[in-house]
Amino acid sequence: MNSLERVLAALQNRSSDRPALLLNAGLYGARLTGAALKDHYRDPEVFAEGQIAVREAFQPDLLVSPFALAGLGAAFGSRLSESSRRPPNVAAFAADSAEAALRLPLPDVDSHPQVGYLRDSIRILAKRYAGEVPVIGLLASPLDLPPLIIGLEAWFDALLFQPETARALLDHLTPFFVALGRAMLHDGATALALTANLANRSILPAPVVERLGRPSLEQALAEIPGPVILHHGGCPLLPHLADFKGLPNTVGYVVDAGEDLAAARAALGPGPLLLGNLPGPTLGDLSPEDIGALCDRALSRRAADLQFILATCGADIPLDTPADRLEAIADRVHRAGRVEA
Amino acid sequence: MDRNFPQELLETIQKADRAGAQAVIDAWAVGRPFHRVIPELLSPTLETFGRLWASGKDGVSLAEGYVAAKVAEDVLSRVLLDASGDGTPRPSSKGPVLVGNVEDDFHPLGRKMVAAFLRADGWEVHDLGVDVGPAQFVDRAEETGARVIGASAMMFTTAKNVAKLREEIDRRGLGNRVQLAVGGAVFKLRPELVAAFGGDGTAASALEASALFARLARRASEARGEVPA
Structure with a gap:
């Protein structure tokens, strides 16, 4: 069984030889290739080489496009800060308010270099691993785009104090999100994975989530002609799964590190993929034995769950994570058996 | 019946209602020297809010914390404005x-x-x-x-x-x-x-x-x- 078959089996709630594995190791590829991050996050060939190296080293069953959401802000005119240790961040925003952002033109997904970098990364990986390994296109939901364009503070101001302007900005940005999502699928992404932090009740008050967050997410996802995986994005997801359950085209949920997988499955019910719950950003602080124990616990508790995928959560696995930590994960999942349905 | 201003202010913060918070503060200030708003209204309200926030209970969101900060900024600006205009004492500095x-x-x-x-x-x-x-x-x-x-x-x-x-x-x-x-x-x-x-x-x-x-x-x-x- 190859990785694509394994992941498709999970999607279709069928038995497979073992659970699939997702590593959020877009950044980590640069460690394996030795590429400078300024090249890794600009040149799709260099990024793809990193994912190929990750695949060869740890055999994850899904590969990812760059988890470099700040680049989407840059496509609107935000200025990036580059680093030798982490993906780019937004250092200065394209506009200072939601009102000002309404006047920004939408980047052309077919010609903008920042978007082209993301898309080309997918194209290269999809071509190389066609029929063998799924490639996940990473992007931000329309709700999570404004923090990259105007900053979180200005976006809070709009969402909380100027809801009509916030609504207008979401209407303005949704076509870009839809065009990019469709383009990524066209380029060969098997599925999209996106964050929706600004629809999470740990970030926004419940009335705003209900009035604006969930409806705008629903509207945007309905226009994506392919499978979507919702990523917790650094927020707790388990207590809020009811808000996200049943969204259009949404086939899976990545919960936060340590969140109770059984409780998450109970909240979701059968049907969607459940991904988690390893702490990607802090793997380096744990011993390989501790990581093995975490994997064993997750795998044994979800042994009968054919739609469980072992995954690292949170942001990218940091560059200085020793390789034996990832080897420990790979070893455990590759040795894991599967209970037949 | 006396109004429970700290509770009212807390409720406006939890509803992310900055204008409502201002209205509560204005109502509290009727017949009171405004420079007492921090120790008598804002601080007790924020203490209660802080306890809720730190406990992780009652679903306090980051945005509500943001609104609380905005309300605190609004109050402080007004206190400082009053102090600059009419000789009302400025809040003492802790350093x-x-x-x-x-x-x-x-x-x-x-x-x-x-x-x-x-x-x-x-x-x-x-x-x-x-x-x-x-x-x-x-x-x-x-x-x-x-x-x-x-x-x-x-x-x-x-x-x-x-x-x-x-x-x-x-x-x-x-x-x-x-x-x-x-x-x-x-x-x-x-x-x-x-x-x-x-x-x-x-x-x-x-x-x-x-x-x-x-x-x-x-x-x-x-x-x-x-x-x-």
Whole structure:
């Protein structure tokens, strides 16, 4: 069984030889290739080489496009800060308010270099691993785009104090999100994975989530002609799964590190993929034995769950994570058996 | 029946209703000197809100904390405006402190909220902004006489730069005399990193920063021989 078959089996709630594995190791590829991050996050060939190296080293069953959401802000005119240790961040925003952002033109997904970098990364990986390994296109939901364009503070101001302007900005940005999502699928992404932090009740008050967050997410996802995986994005997801359950085209949920997988499955019910719950950003602080124990616990508790995928959560696995930590994960999942349905 | 103004103000914050908060404050101020608004209305309200926030119960969102900070800023601006115009006493200062995001960190929201709550509670806050290098932090601490530096970092990767700030404080022989408060999402998730990266303390929420700074400022004063240990 190859990785694509394994992941498709999970999607279709069928038995497979073992659970699939997702590593959020877009950044980590640069460690394996030795590429400078300024090249890794600009040149799709260099990024793809990193994912190929990750695949060869740890055999994850899904590969990812760059988890470099700040680049989407840059496509609107935000200025990036580059680093030798982490993906780019937004250092200065394209506009200072939601009102000002309404006047920004939408980047052309077919010609903008920042978007082209993301898309080309997918194209290269999809071509190389066609029929063998799924490639996940990473992007931000329309709700999570404004923090990259105007900053979180200005976006809070709009969402909380100027809801009509916030609504207008979401209407303005949704076509870009839809065009990019469709383009990524066209380029060969098997599925999209996106964050929706600004629809999470740990970030926004419940009335705003209900009035604006969930409806705008629903509207945007309905226009994506392919499978979507919702990523917790650094927020707790388990207590809020009811808000996200049943969204259009949404086939899976990545919960936060340590969140109770059984409780998450109970909240979701059968049907969607459940991904988690390893702490990607802090793997380096744990011993390989501790990581093995975490994997064993997750795998044994979800042994009968054919739609469980072992995954690292949170942001990218940091560059200085020793390789034996990832080897420990790979070893455990590759040795894991599967209970037949 | 007497109105329960702190409760009313708390409810407007929880509804993210900044204008409603202003209306409650205006109603409270009828027949009262406005400079008493901080100790008599704002502080008790924020203390209750802070307890709810830190407990993680009752679904307090980050945005509600943001609204609380905005309300605190609104109140403080008005108090200062009154003080500049009619001789009403200015709030007494608890002393200078610094806040900033560590080198390579560009997530300002938490830091700004901390700054707002510190100012509302009487601290003279010097906000250094984002991406502040260790030398810049310590230079400013020496210039201003700040006894506490508040360093903010959101991600694990940038939190490591707190250790560089610790080294710079110690390298200049200011250990204990300048205390290092740290905050940000990563420290909330992993409190053990506070000590691991050389922090002297952290707070469960932005609202509890003032109490933390008070403890640390006292510790710094003791190290300087300014108060009995």
